[in-house]
Amino acid sequence: MAEDKTPPRLKSAxxxxxxxxxxxxxxxxxxxxxxxxxxWCTSVGxxxxxxxxxxxxxxxxxxxxxxxxxxxxxDMIPAANAIGYSPDICSxxxxxxxxxxxxxxxxxxxxxxxxxPKPDVLVFNTxxxxxxxxxxxxxxxxxxxxxxxxxxxxxxxxxxPHQVGDIARQIENLVEPLEEIAGRKLxxxxxxxxxxxxxxxxxxxKAVLDTAAHKPSPITFFDGTIHMxxxxxxxxxxxxxxxxxxxxxxxLEERMANDVAAVPGERxxxxxxxxxxxxxxxxxxxxFADLRTNVLSSTYCNSWIFTALDPDDxxxxxxxxxxxxxxxxxxxxxxxxxxxxxxxxxxxxxxxxDAKTCPNNSNCRYGMPQRLxxxxxxxxxxxxxxxxxxxxxSDEQNKTNVEAFVEQLEEGR
Amino acid sequence: MEAxxxxxxxxxxxxIDIGASRTKVVLLDDRKxxxxxxxxxxxxxxxxxxxxxxxxxxGAAGCDRRSIKAAVATGYGRKNVAFITETAKTEISCxxxxxxxLFPEAMTIIDIGGQDNKIIKLDAAGRxxxxxxxxxxxxxxGAFLEEMALRLDLPLERLxxxxxxxxxxxxxxxxxxxxxxxEVLGHIRQGRAVPDIVKGLxxxxxxxxxxxxxxxxxxxxxxxxxxxNPFLVDMAREMIDNPVRTPEHPQLTGALGAALFALDAASHxxxxx
Numbered sequence: 001m002a003e004d005k006t007p008p009r010l011k012s013a014x015x016x017x018x019x020x021x022x023x024x025x026x027x028x029x030x031x032x033x034x035x036x037x038x039x040w041c042t043s044v045g046x047x048x049x050x051x052x053x054x055x056x057x058x059x060x061x062x063x064x065x066x067x068x069x070x071x072x073x074x075d076m077i078p079a080a081n082a083i084g085y086s087p088d089i090c091s092x093x094x095x096x097x098x099x100x101x102x103x104x105x106x107x108x109x110x111x112x113x114x115x116x117p118k119p120d121v122l123v124f125n126t127x128x129x130x131x132x133x134x135x136x137x138x139x140x141x142x143x144x145x146x147x148x149x150x151x152x153x154x155x156x157x158x159x160x161p162h163q164v165g166d167i168a169r170q171i172e173n174l175v176e177p178l179e180e181i182a183g184r185k186l187x188x189x190x191x192x193x194x195x196x197x198x199x200x201x202x203x204x205x206k207a208v209l210d211t212a213a214h215k216p217s218p219i220t221f222f223d224g225t226i227h228m229x230x231x232x233x234x235x236x237x238x239x240x241x242x243x244x245x246x247x248x249x250x251x252l253e254e255r256m257a258n259d260v261a262a263v264p265g266e267r268x269x270x271x272x273x274x275x276x277x278x279x280x281x282x283x284x285x286x287x288f289a290d291l292r293t294n295v296l297s298s299t300y301c302n303s304w305i306f307t308a309l310d311p312d313d314x315x316x317x318x319x320x321x322x323x324x325x326x327x328x329x330x331x332x333x334x335x336x337x338x339x340x341x342x343x344x345x346x347x348x349x350x351x352x353x354d355a356k357t358c359p360n361n362s363n364c365r366y367g368m369p370q371r372l373x374x375x376x377x378x379x380x381x382x383x384x385x386x387x388x389x390x391x392x393x394s395d396e397q398n399k400t401n402v403e404a405f406v407e408q409l410e411e412g413r
Numbered sequence: 414m415e416a417x418x419x420x421x422x423x424x425x426x427x428x429i430d431i432g433a434s435r436t437k438v439v440l441l442d443d444r445k446x447x448x449x450x451x452x453x454x455x456x457x458x459x460x461x462x463x464x465x466x467x468x469x470x471x472g473a474a475g476c477d478r479r480s481i482k483a484a485v486a487t488g489y490g491r492k493n494v495a496f497i498t499e500t501a502k503t504e505i506s507c508x509x510x511x512x513x514x515l516f517p518e519a520m521t522i523i524d525i526g527g528q529d530n531k532i533i534k535l536d537a538a539g540r541x542x543x544x545x546x547x548x549x550x551x552x553x554x555g556a557f558l559e560e561m562a563l564r565l566d567l568p569l570e571r572l573x574x575x576x577x578x579x580x581x582x583x584x585x586x587x588x589x590x591x592x593x594x595x596e597v598l599g600h601i602r603q604g605r606a607v608p609d610i611v612k613g614l615x616x617x618x619x620x621x622x623x624x625x626x627x628x629x630x631x632x633x634x635x636x637x638x639x640x641x642n643p644f645l646v647d648m649a650r651e652m653i654d655n656p657v658r659t660p661e662h663p664q665l666t667g668a669l670g671a672a673l674f675a676l677d678a679a680s681h682x683x684x685x686x
Contacts, residue, residue: 397549400489400503400504408541
């Protein structure tokens with residue numbers, strides 16, 4: 001009988017589905033009855049401050065990823081292009097705005113929602129990219145809602161006190177306008193609690209991802225992109241902590257104890273740098289599993305680990321956590337980070353995704369793969385594609401590239 | 414160890430390269446000698462084309478299917494010929510294997526195919542160091558030349574001869590095949606000589622390929638575009654410092670590599686006699 005190469009499903013997925021459904025249900029109800037104020041926030045924006053002020057927090061980037069994963073994005077993007085948002089800019093932005101213009105959203109099928117909840121305020125941090133600012137600005141005009149932002153430092157080597165101090169001040173300066181919108185004063189105890197829960201979530205998420213260091217790995221990058229939902233949308237809440245502490249982490253630890261591989265017969269261990277190709281998660285998961293190769297770790301999933309969050313110094317900790325983020329660092333710092341990851345996860349090869357519409361998170365464009373290959377001796381492959389716009393993805397090219405890369409790894413053994 | 418010692422004499426080994434544009438078959442004997450080969454337009458039925466192409470090669474070699482001990486498929490259609498073989502390798506590996514058999518040294522292979530280009534680097538032991546395929550765009554591939562030939566109302570097979578007649582060269586500035594076609598039309602309108610334009614097209618192909626990767630060792634140029642337009646190799650020699658070689662059958666190196674993999678596999682599985 002042919003060997004079954006199908007990756008086993010994580011049982012925790014059902015529980016994750018339940019808590020994510022609860023999250024969206026609460027947002028939808030609040031949008032309808034006005035019982036809670038709603039803040040839109042970038043994925044690594046000051047979510048803890050918003051939670052402490054009683055806002056329900058909605059993340060448009062998560063919606064962008066949902067549009068990608070459901071393969072709706074490619075049909076939505078042209079509507080945003082037509083009103084002046086170029087096909088060359090962030091396809092989260094164009095898919096999301098296109099979705100709004102077309103009045104079609106994956107939230108309908110998944111959670112019975114007519115659309116995303118209307119914002120009372122939009123808060124961005126440009127640490128992801130400049131596109132988030134333009135993205136939120138469009139909705140601020142559309143909904144006539146206030147727009148607030150934190151402007152990050154970029155190309156950061158070692159984190160300097162002046163950078164952390166500046167970001168901390170920018171976050172503190174958000175308090176007054178947010179209090180006005182929230183209609184209540186910030187209670188520092190609430191902020192410490194939210195930051196504390198966010199830190200717990202972050203530590204647990206790190207523990208989840210670190211299980212991939214085990215041979216064979218109990219988790220894949222593709223699992224990670226799905227199971228990071230609570231770390232992104234529910235950090236700062238007990239629901240996220242409970243999910244990782246009581247469901248996902250114990251399941252992965254059980255797999256480790258029994259040497260259950262996420263990719264049966266794991267032969268090669270790969271690292272993924274750059275954005276996922278959301279509309280191809282399942283195909284890629286199967287393609288690599290068929291090659292008995294596990295893409296088991298990634299810069300992307302590890303970007304929601306915020307070990308600097310500190311309930312005793314909420315503003316300083318948030319500022320440091322959101323400044324030591326991979327995406328705003330210098331190439332030298334990024335390379336040192338990836339080298340540590342390759343070593344820790346015992347990686348055989350690296351895949352760089354050059355995402356056409358995401359230059360800020362495509363790290364292969366300035367010679368980094370070549371420098372890291374020289375430094376580590378670990379071979380790499382760059383594939384061209386996009387996070388959301390499937391018109392920019394050539395499946396045949398990617399398949400041949402990946403198969404040829406695995407053949408190269410076989411030759412090297 | 415010689416394959417013949419494993420009882421493989423009189424057995425044939427087939428490499429079938431089902432490319433996006435052309436299907437190629439190579440038949441080898443146990444001493445790695447090419448007994449027959451064939452090339453056909455791939456068309457839309459990969460399986461049928463491969464089947465017929467295999468028959469063509471068997472006919473040229475004067476043998477029948479019963480003599481085939483093992484076969485390996487490669488190219489875009491490598492997974493579509495299960496009735497011949499279920500063993501598939503990518504064209505990257507097969508070109509590398511084929512070229513190293515012909516030129517056993519460190520090299521950079523430049524393969525210019527109908528719809529994609531590849532740069533493959535091998536060390537002196539034939540191990541693959543790295544490879545790159547062209548990105549999503551078909552600029553610099555055979556498809557580019559096909560489109561331009563159409564615009565110039567020229568049969569493809571005349572391009573090589575025309576490029577050799579060129580007194581000058583018309584350089585094209587665009588990456589994009591469609592924009593290049595617009596440029597070409599502009600040059601025609603300005604009365605530029607067609608051979609100079611064709612030479613410019615060839616230069617564009619080489620430039621697109623050379624910007625894909627750096628070169629190490631000698632350069633081996635392969636692929637159908639090189640086979641039908643050997644002037645490309647002459648032009649590359651003028652542009653590249655490294656020695657530039659080309660096999661006797663540049664279009665067949667992928668199929669040759671696949672046949673060598675078939676022979677390797679049979680050598681490993683055949684019981685001693």
